[in-house]
Amino acid sequence: xxxxxxxxxxxxxxxxxxxxxxxxxxxxxxxxxxxxxxxxxxxxxxxxxxxxxxxxxxxxxxxxxxxxxxxxxxxxxxxxxxxxxxxxxxxxxxxxxxxxxxxxxxxxxxxxxxxxxxxxxxxxxxxxxxxxxxxxxxxxxxxxxxxxxxxxxxxxxxxxxxxxxxxxxxxxxxxxxxxxxxxxxxxxxxxxxxxxxxxxxxxxxxxxxxxxxxxxxxxxxxxxxxxxxxxxxxxxxxxxxxxxxxxxxxxxxxxxxxxxxxxxxxxxxxxxxxxxxxxxxxxxxxxxxxxxxxxxxxxxxxxxxxxxxxxxxxxxxxxxxxxxxxxxxxxxxxxxxxxxxxxxxxxxxxxxxxxxxxxxxxxxxxxxxxxxxxxxxxxxxxxxxxxxxxxxxxxxxxxxxxxxxxxxxxx
Numbered sequence: 209x210x211x212x213x214x215x216x217x218x219x220x221x222x223x224x225x226x227x228x229x230x231x232x233x234x235x236x237x238x239x240x241x242x243x244x245x246x247x248x249x250x251x252x253x254x255x256x257x258x259x260x261x262x263x264x265x266x267x268x269x270x271x272x273x274x275x276x277x278x279x280x281x282x283x284x285x286x287x288x289x290x291x292x293x294x295x296x297x298x299x300x301x302x303x304x305x306x307x308x309x310x311x312x313x314x315x316x317x318x319x320x321x322x323x324x325x326x327x328x329x330x331x332x333x334x335x336x337x338x339x340x341x342x343x344x345x346x347x348x349x350x351x352x353x354x355x356x357x358x359x360x361x362x363x364x365x366x367x368x369x370x371x372x373x374x375x376x377x378x379x380x381x382x383x384x385x386x387x388x389x390x391x392x393x394x395x396x397x398x399x400x401x402x403x404x405x406x407x408x409x410x411x412x413x414x415x416x417x418x419x420x421x422x423x424x425x426x427x428x429x430x431x432x433x434x435x436x437x438x439x440x441x442x443x444x445x446x447x448x449x450x451x452x453x454x455x456x457x458x459x460x461x462x463x464x465x466x467x468x469x470x471x472x473x474x475x476x477x478x479x480x481x482x483x484x485x486x487x488x489x490x491x492x493x494x495x496x497x498x499x500x501x502x503x504x505x506x507x508x509x510x511x512x513x514x515x516x517x518x519x520x521x522x523x524x525x526x527x528x529x530x531x532x533x534x535x536x537x538x539x540x541x542x543x544x545x546x547x548x549x550x551x552x553x554x555x556x557x558x559x560x561x562x563x564x565x566x567x568x569x570x571x572x573x574x575x576x577x578x579x580x581x582x583x584x585x586x587x588x589x590x591x592x593x594x595x596x597x598x599x600x601x602x603x604x605x606x607x608x609x610x611x612x613x614x615x616x617x618x619x
Contacts, residue, residue, distance in 0.1 A: 209302050211238050211267060213249050214319060214354040215283035220252055221365050221390050223263040231267040242267040250358050250530040274309035279386050286320045288465055293472045294323055296330060303331050307338030315348040315382045321407050321466050323473035327351040327400040328375055343375050350374040350383035351400040353407030359530040369393040373403030411466040412485055417452040419488035422495055425454035425619055436609035436618055454619055456586050456607050457495040457537025459526025496541035503582055506603055506617055512581055515549030520580035522573060523587025524556045531558040538586050542567050557591040577601040585611065
């Protein structure tokens with residue numbers, strides 16, 4: 209249930225393993241598109257969806273299809289609410305939708321990222337009340353954190369270890385049995401809370417380390433230290449160090465959101481803040497404004513005001529070589545620049561239309577760089593000839609540490 213970046217790849221893998229798979233989603237557009245053989249995510253093309261359909265896959269918006277399922281996997285979004293806390297409205301809605309159609313013996317797995325306790329405290333009561341079944345006897349319930357990395361050519365669901373945690377030992381066994389059909393390794397947690405927490409640890413680890421290098425690159429610039437060279441040197445150590453890289457902020461469906469679930473839970477349950485997460489969030493969310501300030505300084509060096517100057521942004525997705533714009537730091541950066549009066553354009557082969565009002569699309573990044581007063585590399589898409597663009601640019605601000613030559617300024 210939930211045919212997005214998590215649900216569709218899981219369905220595709222299950223079909224390829226010979227399972228009978230039905231996709232359930234509330235969006236008629238997504239359901240109609242998939243049934244017509246049209247993909248709406250980066251990792252699968254139309255030809256992959258066609259193979260799924262040939263293997264028996266069908267998408268539906270009718271929750272009654274749950275009655276025929278042995279296993280139901282919930283893969284709905286869990287964003288933040290306007291106050292910055294967990295928004296579990298789609299998890300609750302999914303549970304209320306499927307519960308009346310569950311049959312005895314069904315396994316229900318939640319894959320949506322959430323805070324520890326959600327499976328048993330939020331999901332379980334809804335399922336039991338509306339289905340009339342009891343978890344542990346008539347119904348099996350487990351949590352298995354999704355580990356989908358859009359655009360990753362090396363690791364997918366099939367070769368990434370799958371963590372599962374059950375509400376009982378038998379529930380865990382059922383979940384392990386199910387995922388063993390799909391993945392090369394299943395790792396069983398002590399319970400659902402441990403499985404839920406493991407996902408938050410993974411992304412909090414990334415959030416904190418990215419914040420570390422983002423803060424270090426800022427004061428390294430003030431100290432006239434090439435921080436990109438510092439990372440190059442440090443990563444030669446064969447033990448005790450993993451390289452993280454600075455950038456315009458963090459994006460995607462995990463890093464900017466998941467640690468906040470843990471921070472909220474700690475504050476709610478224990479009454480004190482998770483200071484590492486809050487500090488990391490503060491640093492990373494401040495990077496777009498810092499980048500805008502650096503752009504202002506670079507224009508000032510050329511006796512140009514921000515107001516009226518042309519700023520070209522290269523790559524506006526949250527990571528390279530995908531079309532996904534969720535939580536992309538390019539969005540707040542563009543909004544800050546537009547608020548300062550800049551003429552903002554963008555070039556991105558994966559984004560035919562951007563969500564930022566006022567930004568103009570540039571089809572040819574080389575010619576656009578020649579016309580702009582400053583060109584900013586946000587994402588290093590393979591389609592970009594970075595050296596050619598940098599050579600054409602009047603000023604090239606490299607946020608990824610990949611360009612060299614005269615006129616190049618690195619973050």
